[in-house]
Amino acid sequence: MKVVSSDIVISAVKPEQYPDVELPEFALAGRSNVGKSSFINKMLNRKGLARISSKPGKTQTLNFYLINEILHFVDVPGYGYAKVSKKEREAWGKMIETYLTSRDQLRAVVLIVDLRHQPTKDDVMMYEFLKHYEIPCIIIATKADKVPKSKWQKHIKVTRETLDVDSSDSLILFSSETGKGKEEAWAVIKGLM
């Protein structure tokens, strides 16, 4: 997809603040530092729109990005950051759960994982949560440029098996460094709009 416009429209913490429009939404989730901001920036051809690794785990808002006036990306704060207090973690959990389980516009969650490593316990929990609520999921295995091409299939297999990926969900090899997987990701997103 050719992105001609993208802008943050609102940072929301509660439903009353979500944009009051019927556009399809794709939420982006992943543990902090996984490469979520880089993914967003690459998909939107914007260098500094989503903030890359400023303070991991510190953006405790849902950031809505309007793209080409036809869809929203919703950046969900990263999980699994050790220095977050129990109270903050609970607030995060409530905010995410409310959004994911009640938003009619939500078409799919784009779950970002690191191709280099086996998905973490938090990744598995997030995916199980999404499947429990029957939310379609697009799994992005990023940082592919850090894994030799000869090992891609092996790493994809570990990712697929650890998450126990549903056959209806796409798993896409991605690199924010090279742009690999970008058109495939857009094609899957468009197919779910």
Ligand code: GDP
């Ligand atoms: P976030 O916390 O999930 O938003 O992660 P960031 O997008 O800030 O990325 C964390 C770090 O990983 C940064 O240093 C990025 O430059 C780096 N990074 C992200 N994606 C890639 C990728 O596809 N390839 C490589 N080599 N580095 C990446």
